[in-house]
Amino acid sequence: MLVLGLQGSPRRKGNTHFLLSAFLEAAARRGALTRTVSVNEADIQPCRELGVCERRGICPIRDDVSREVYGLIREAEVVALASPVFFYGMTAQIKALVDRCQVFWARKYRLGLADPRRTTRRGFVLSVGATRGKNLFEGLLLSARYFLDAIDAPLAGSLLYRGIEAPGDMARHGSVREEVEAAVESLLAPLLARKRLLFLGGENGRRSPMAAAFAGRRAADAWQVLAAGLRPAAALQPGVAEAMAEKGIDIGFERPRSLEEALAHGRPDVVVALDAEAAAVRLEGARHEFWELAPAETEPLTRLRDALEARVDDFLGREAGQR
Ligand SMILES: Cc1cc2nc3c(=O)[nH]c(=O)nc-3n(C[C@H](O)[C@H](O)[C@H](O)COP(=O)(O)O)c2cc1C
The missing domain is CATH 3.40.50.2300 (Response regulator)
Structure with missing residues (x-):
């Protein structure tokens, strides 16, 4: 079973990287295969609204998304979207990938096609932000929910951390490891029992x-x-x-x-x-x-x-x- 992590931070060893790595390591310890797409290092072009996906269910843009990421998303049974909060949303890098997944939306809602893994695939959100406001994650979660619906990975849970700013802040957090273990256990246990x-x-x-x-x-x-x-x-x-x-x-x-x-x-x-x-x-x-x-x-x-x-x-x- 593949657990796919989409790493949306441009910081290579920052807080999102730490959080997603802990999540994927916990999944691997339970027997899952894991993959990370580091969107900042991948060749990902933004959607150009060519309309081809709406008519034919394919994206004509040739980059890492069409070459690899579409296939990984379909293969995965858990998709973890990980991004720091940038101006109350996700980073531009991961939003570009999200927008390119309009292909899945079109195949599902325009062409009426059903992904065979749609009943079991689950989505998860990992995020961090520097401030502590009540609404800090609302924008990111709203986009993430619609993205996860389009890829047939309904949001099953999230781990969201406020007051996380400098690169080492997440690693120094007192309870993050236990919280990741508990979340991964409840997410993966039914899938791994099959x-x-x-x-x-x-x-x-x-x-x-x-x-x-x-x-x-x-x-x-x-x-x-x-x-x-x-x-x-x-x-x-x-x-x-x-x-x-x-x-x-x-x-x-x-x-x-x-x-x-x-x-x-x-x-x-x-x-x-x-x-x-x-x-x-x-x-x-x-x-x-x-x-x-x-x-x-x-x-x-x-x-x-x-x-x-x-x-x-x-x-x-x-x-x-x-x-
Ligand atoms: C362009 C930019 C925009 C940001 N916007 C917000 C914001 O709206 N709210 C917030 O709490 N933190 C904001 N931050 C802070 C980051 O979310 C925070 O530093 C986070 O820990 C970075 O995670 P990373 O190490 O995984 O990149 C912003 C940072 C940058 C660079």
Whole structure:
């Protein structure tokens, strides 16, 4: 499970950096994978309001957001937005990233697409400010709430510290470590308690991403769903994302992953092989299934999609019956 931190302060070793690092370290100690996007060091251009995302659900601006951050946000199950208060809002650097996430807003509200992880992903806000006023975090929290809604990571909690100004102030705070531990524990415990289900194929470009998306949509609260290929392709096969979009499911930012990448999330409880080569793989401690598809089920792509949806429904029904 990926916990993604968006570090919005231009100070490399300042208070926000300290707070987010403590949050991600607490998540890693509990078994989560973690990543940080330091927005001040990344190539992030502001939104130019070209309108392409509203029509087609993509952003034509080529930078680190389109190259990497969109995919990380979709992969993450916890997104922590971390920013100091600058003039009662978030920093300009992180606001630029937030605005570029209009892509997710458009895919969700204009194009009617649903992210398979939308039921489980959670958002969290970490912030610091120098003064102590009652309204110090209101502007930042209002923007953050709408951003987190757009990326399907509803605000689950926040840690906000007043009177924090000089770079070492946060580290000197008496109770921050305990407060971070408690917040991370309650946020992650239900997500880490899920069993892991891995769909394994050849290229992870066609069958396994479709199966994983159906399983994620139906049962992400009970299963951490992963997909991988023995020889991962560079991208999903043409037409796969469009076929899933016909079902209202958004896998537009998915990319094929290797088995090693999937196993970094932890040992799977169940491995579903989607071709004969994958069926030969044995992972210690996992239960293995092989879903052999009839030739008629695999052509055209929409028939394969519907066959996989039926298999996933059947699998989840069986598993729910056993619980
Ligand atoms: C441009 C700028 C604007 C700021 N605006 C506010 C503000 O409106 N309210 C406040 O309490 N602190 C404000 N601060 C102070 C920072 O929030 C504070 O120093 C914080 O600890 C910096 O966190 P960092 O070390 O993570 O960058 C501002 C600082 C800067 C540089």
